Amino acid sequence: MSNIALDNSDKILVMRDICKDYKMGGETLHVLKNIDLSVKRGQFLAILGPSGSGKSTLMNIIGCLDVPTSGQYKLSGRVIADEDETSLANIRNKEIGFIFQSFYLLQRQTAFENVELPLIYAGMPEKKRKERVEEVLEKVGLADKMYNLPNQLSGGQQQRVAIARAVSTNPTILLADEPTGALDQKTGAAVMDLFHSLNEEGRTIIMITHDRKIAGHARRIVKILDGIISEGDVEDA
Amino acid sequence: MRKFFGMISESIKMSVQNIKSNKMRSFLTMLGIMIGVASVIGLITIVQTATDYVMGQFSELGAGTITVMTPGTSLKVGLSEKDIDTLRSIDGVDGIAPSVSTTVSAVWDGEIYDNVTMEGVDVSYFAHNDIIEDGRSFREFEADGYTQVCIVDKTFTDKVLKKRNVIGQTVHIGGYDYLIIGIQGDSTNLSAAYSDNSNSDGSVMVPYRNVMRMTFANNITNMNVYVKDGASTADVETALRQELDRIYNKADNAFSVINLESLVNVMGSVQSMLTSMLGGIASIALLVGGIGIMNMMLTSVSERTREIGLRKALGAEPARIQVQFLMESIILSLMGGFIGILLGLVIAYIGSSLMDVAFTISWGAIALGVGFSAAVGIIFGWMPARRASQLNPIDALRSE
Structure with a gap:
């Protein structure tokens, strides 16, 4: 197999001929069809597509929550294939910072504890953890809400806690799934501003959305429809 | 190694948090273990105290003595x-x-x-x-x-x-x-x-x-x-x-020859038979308590499916999820076990004062109680914990 394209080191994410099939009853559903995608370090990429286009499946594969049926996926130089659940969990912890539409904060734990969670899984000692959590919460402007429970925070504040949690382990990619979907326009814009400033710091962001306007915040847009990526070869938009 | 201890201590912290936030349910679940352990400890201690007393009397009278009636x-x-x-x-x-x-x-x-x-x-x-x-x-x-x-x-x-x-x-x-x-x-x-x-x-x-x-x-x-x-x-x-x-x-x-020593031996076998019989009956209560734990843990797992999915997305390995849930069921049954031991000792104390024999705390029975409840926690927590650890993070995240 020729790996010339895959070995390009400024590309932190390279997908080659990725297919994902689901068996539904006797039928095989081809959800992703021969996806080729590469993402450079520091890129702000939007994957735009309507529901049912396969964008969630693509996100799951990028986020190492799922593995492709065929094709090659390389993340930070590591080939992701046939990994067991344990190593996939470790890869997610190190490489991916998830940001979800409905925040997914643990309701019984404070903002601090929510942000601390991935650092616990990374095995970071307690003292260092505390420093890091305070640092990232300060960065998203929630230094004064550190010990609030999620239900004591507004939607925008909750999403910022989730963003702080996503960046806490210093992952290779921030993977955001409809990050503004549950927010009003103004708070949504504030979250997008936060994305911009994170991107300016050099963070790679991949954002999955169905909203063309939100996608417009990204520097590069990839459209997905019926499992096929278009404009995918445009390296820089 | 540090990661392992960190995992255990985090699991304990999270379990306690979860037990606290479901006080009523946790208490009711613990009640089953409490009753089971209390009856095991109580019955065994009473039987042992009583037969030890009688056997003590016998052997004091009859150690190396044969009574002959002619x-x-x-x-x-x-x-x-x-x-x-x-x-x-x-x-x-x-x-x-x-x-x-x-x-x-x-x-x-x-x-x-x-x-x-x-x-x-x-x-x-x-x-x-x-x-x-x-x-x-x-x-x-x-x-x-x-x-x-x-x-x-x-x-x-x-x-x-x-x-x-x-x-x-x-x-x-x-x-x-x-x-x-x-x-x-x-x-x-x-x-x-x-x-x-x-x-x-x-x-x-x-x-x-x-x-x-x-x-x-x-x-x-x-x-x-x-x-x-x-x-x-x-x-x-x-x-x-x-x-x-x-x-x-x-x-x-x-003539008749009565060897008290052989009587003591008979008493001994009667005691062990009684102990295992009553212990067996009481173990049924413990089994029921264990099923209660399993039921609660299964409920807890399905309630927290999305939380499990999130934890996995954030990098929790399956083993960590399993340890967390297992810890929760062990803590639950150990708490029930400790209260059960206290309760059992009170029952045994009341029992032995009613029978007017000296009350002795049987450390064996206490060890048995702790062992039993830990075992119940592990055995009946295993399946729910395993189920939690094997949840697919995608499905888990999507469940509402």
Whole structure:
């Protein structure tokens, strides 16, 4: 197999001929069809597509929550294939910072504890953890809400806690799934501003959305429809 | 390694948090374990306390002692002194104390006491029963003759003599004057235990020939055979039976030989049978409690499906999820177990005070309780924890 394209080191994410099939009853559903995608370090990429286009499946594969049926996926130089659940969990912890539409904060734990969670899984000692959590919460402007429970925070504040949690382990990619979907326009814009400033710091962001306007915040847009990526070869938009 | 301990301590923290936030449900689940452990501990402790007490009494009375009763036949009633000498020569026999007793009246200070037990023994009795509290026991020449010396018990001193300092005084018992030479302490022998009832005026021990003279008996129908240290009680018993068969010419029902040691053994097997039976019954309660734990953990897993999915997305390995849920069920059942142990000890305490025996905390039972509840937590928490760890993070995240 020729790996010339895959070995390009400024590309932190390279997908080659990725297919994902689901068996539904006797039928095989081809959800992703021969996806080729590469993402450079520091890129702000939007994957735009309507529901049912396969964008969630693509996100799951990028986020190492799922593995492709065929094709090659390389993340930070590591080939992701046939990994067991344990190593996939470790890869997610190190490489991916998830940001979800409905925040997914643990309701019984404070903002601090929510942000601390991935650092616990990374095995970071307690003292260092505390420093890091305070640092990232300060960065998203929630230094004064550190010990609030999620239900004591507004939607925008909750999403910022989730963003702080996503960046806490210093992952290779921030993977955001409809990050503004549950927010009003103004708070949504504030979250997008936060994305911009994170991107300016050099963070790679991949954002999955169905909203063309939100996608417009990204520097590069990839459209997905019926499992096929278009404009995918445009390296820089 | 540090990651492992971190995992355990985080799991404990999260479990406690979760148990706290579901107080009512957690308490009800714990109740099952509490009742199970309490009944196991309570029943086992009660059975053990009671049988230990009874066995203690038996072995105090009968360690190395064989009781021989020889009603004899119409041709030969009881045993003669010569027969007893023959029995004394059996290998392993340390001594034979004839045991004869009768009820007599005593006169002291002008008053008559009717209900005095007079017990006749010989020196070998004192070699095997350490009962003299004050004064001395019989000398050999006193014991073998009709010497009128006696050893009084506490009831006799309290009820008849009504004072303590009685050694050297003479008391009139059954028509003869006896010199008091000793006082026996707490009753550890059967006849003293009998005389412990309220209408008894106590008992006195005298050289046995005195009692035989009093009852017009020529032969001895009751005796204690003492076995030498290290000799087998069972062997001595067999030899005694053979010799008595020979003496009575194999007549039926001429004698009976009671080996208390074999009784103690029987008691021991009864105890272990009772313990395992009651323990088994109580374990059913524990099993039901365990099912309660499993039920709650399964509910908890399905309630927290999305949380599990999130934790996995954030990098929690399956093993970590499993440890977390397992820890929760172990903590739950250990908490129930500890309360159950306390409850069980209270039950055992009440039980043993009702039976009027000394209450002893059985560490074995406590270890059993802790072990049982931990085992229940692991066994019944395993399946739900495994299920949680195997949830697919995508499906888990998507569940609403």
